[in-house]
Amino acid sequence: MTRRHDIDALRALAFALLILYHWCMLYVGGEDWGWHLKSPHLAEWLQLPMLAVNRWRMDLIFLISGLSVHFLLRGTTVGRFVALRSWRLLLPLVFGMLVVVPIQPYAEGVANGAVEPGFIAFLARYYAGSTWPEGAFAGWEHGFTWNHLWYLAYLWCYTLVLAALLPVLRRLPNPFAHLRGVWMLTLPAVPLIAGTLLLQPHFEDTGDLVHDWYRHSIYFTAFLYGWWLGTQSSAWAELVRLRKVALGGAAGLFAVYAACVFLLPDETPDALQSLVWVLRNFYIWWMLCAILGFARVHLDRPFRWLPYANEAVYPWYVLHQSLIVAIAYVLLPMQLGPVAEPVLVLAGTVAGCALLHAIIRRNRVLRPLFGLKRQAASAASTSFASDSGVSVGA
Numbered sequence: 001m002t003r004r005h006d007i008d009a010l011r012a013l014a015f016a017l018l019i020l021y022h023w024c025m026l027y028v029g030g031e032d033w034g035w036h037l038k039s040p041h042l043a044e045w046l047q048l049p050m051l052a053v054n055r056w057r058m059d060l061i062f063l064i065s066g067l068s069v070h071f072l073l074r075g076t077t078v079g080r081f082v083a084l085r086s087w088r089l090l091l092p093l094v095f096g097m098l099v100v101v102p103i104q105p106y107a108e109g110v111a112n113g114a115v116e117p118g119f120i121a122f123l124a125r126y127y128a129g130s131t132w133p134e135g136a137f138a139g140w141e142h143g144f145t146w147n148h149l150w151y152l153a154y155l156w157c158y159t160l161v162l163a164a165l166l167p168v169l170r171r172l173p174n175p176f177a178h179l180r181g182v183w184m185l186t187l188p189a190v191p192l193i194a195g196t197l198l199l200q201p202h203f204e205d206t207g208d209l210v211h212d213w214y215r216h217s218i219y220f221t222a223f224l225y226g227w228w229l230g231t232q233s234s235a236w237a238e239l240v241r242l243r244k245v246a247l248g249g250a251a252g253l254f255a256v257y258a259a260c261v262f263l264l265p266d267e268t269p270d271a272l273q274s275l276v277w278v279l280r281n282f283y284i285w286w287m288l289c290a291i292l293g294f295a296r297v298h299l300d301r302p303f304r305w306l307p308y309a310n311e312a313v314y315p316w317y318v319l320h321q322s323l324i325v326a327i328a329y330v331l332l333p334m335q336l337g338p339v340a341e342p343v344l345v346l347a348g349t350v351a352g353c354a355l356l357h358a359i360i361r362r363n364r365v366l367r368p369l370f371g372l373k374r375q376a377a378s379a380a381s382t383s384f385a386s387d388s389g390v391s392v393g394a
Contacts, residue, residue, distance in 0.1 A: 004071075006300035010291070011064050012309035013299075014057070019320045019353075021057060022148065023346050024050055026328055036108040036138065036147070037328050041338035051261065052254055056284045058151070059222040060291060065155055066226020069162065078163050085159045088371050092318055093152040095369040097144065100322050102126055104147050105137035107329040112136060138207075148321040150207050154216075157209070158223045169227075176228050176235040184238050185246060189285040191221050196277045222288075229292075236296055243293025250286035257283055314371035315360050316353045323352040 025035040028050050029042035073081055106122045109115025114136035115122060132140040139145025146153065162169075179187060195217030203214040229235055239246075257279045264272070327348040331341055360366045364374050 003302075004300065005302055005306060006295045006298075007064065007067055008306055008310055009299040009303060010060075010295045011068070012306070012313050014061050014064060015313045015317050017053065017057060018061070019316065019324075019349065020346075021050070021053055022321050023324055023342070023349065026324065026345065027342055036104055036325055037111055037332065039328065039332060039341060040335075041341060047262075048258060051258060055280060056287045056291075058219060059284055060288060061151070062155070062158070062219045062222040063226040063229075063288060063292075065158075066162075066223040067229060068226075069159065069223075070227045070230030073166075078166060082160065082163050086156065087368075089152050089156040089159070091368055092314070092371045093146065093149055093156075096149045096152075096318050097146050098127075100318055101145065101147050101149060103322050103329075104325045105139065105145055107325050108137040109140075111329075114140075149318065150209070153209055154219060155223075158220050161220065162224070162227060174228050174232055176225075176232050179235065180238055181242070184235075184242060185249070185286060185289060186282075188225060189282050192218055192281040192285060193278055195221065196281055197274055200277065236292075239289055239293040240296050241293075243290050243297065246286045246293065247290035250283055250290055253279055253283040253286060311361060311372065312353075312357050315357045318370050319353050319356055320349055323349045327352070 024046055025033065026037060026039045027041060027043050028046040029044040030047050033047065033050070076084075102123060103119070105126070106115060106119055109122070109132070110117055112135065114133040126144065129143045131143065134140065137145065138147060176184075176188075195214065199214040199217050203211060205215060206212065257276065260276045260279070264276070268276075324345060327345050331344055334341075336344065357370075360370050361372065368374050
């Protein structure tokens with residue numbers, strides 16, 4: 001078996017980028033960039049790189065998750081796969097919502113003036129399912145929140161849907177098998193465009209699992225693309241060949257798209273808004289093509305850091321946002337300045353994730369609560385997107 005180190009490395013780097021993205025949410029200026037807490041040291045210039053990453057970061061993560069599912073299904077039955085996925089996704093989700101996440105709504109509620117200081121008293125109300133003042137924190141209307149752990153709930157639902165569709169999907173031809181050149185760069189973007197044009201005007205981006213049909217159409221499509229790509233060697237060869245063209249095209253598309261976002265008024269004609277959405281979805285797909293192609297060329301090697309990263313990625317994902325918010329909650333009132341404050345928040349988050357992961361990985365009780373196997377695996381241990389590594393036949 002030949003291990004796909006590029007997929008392992010890309011997963012780790014994608015979640016590292018997610019941590020940096022959430023850290024930057026503290027500091028990006030602009031009315032469209034609200035978050036649980038905001039530093040007084042806001043930077044308007046961060047809007048451009050944040051916009052560039054925002055448009056494809058979760059599409060990439062769901063695509064990687066679909067890739068991992070492809071390899072996992074090769075070595076097990078569908079029933080066992082669903083059972084393992086449910087355990088590895090739902091247990092950390094429930095534990096995270098009860099233990100890891102509550103510091104976030106507490107800090108947000110105190111910052112908004114809607115929650116009285118006192119974390120223990122807050123927890124008593126939070127666990128009792130109390131009602132909260134309007135806008136107290138993200139998810140106030142439900143009495144609780146999963147915040148950044150929403151990905152686990154969505155991924156579990158997509159996994160169940162894929163498992164149910166497998167008898168049909170396995171009989172259909174792989175749509176990526178014969179895509180070459182311009183067709184590889186255009187046809188996969190069409191479902192993304194269709195989902196956006198048909199659903200985005202009617203479903204706000206609220207993170208509501210039941211009513212989030214626009215994001216479902218995009219993220220499940222990316223998830224399905226990952227499953228289809230899997231071991232499709234001809235598609236991977238084409239992504240490698242097109243990587244530079246895709247990156248150059250994506251850069252050009254983003255320049256036009258960003259100009260539209262920053263220069264057009266909020267109220268634009270429907271036809272113009274539709275054109276902007278079309279540009280955005282081509283940008284997303286071309287960036288994904290470029291990332292996958294460059295990763296295949298440059299990341300398919302056994303980096304020394306990769307075994308650690310494969311195991312660390314799930315606990316770090318679960319922990320990171322609560323650490324960012326908790327550390328910022330303590331540091332923001334200290335008025336440390338626009339350099340020391342962000343440096344300390346990031347350093348504290350990284351150190352906290354590393355320290356807590358070091359404890360978690362050595363404890364058989366804690367390991368499953370953060371998505372790890374109860375028994376520590378060998379150097380091939382992997383993250384929540386893959387139980388046994390991403391390998392393909394030689």
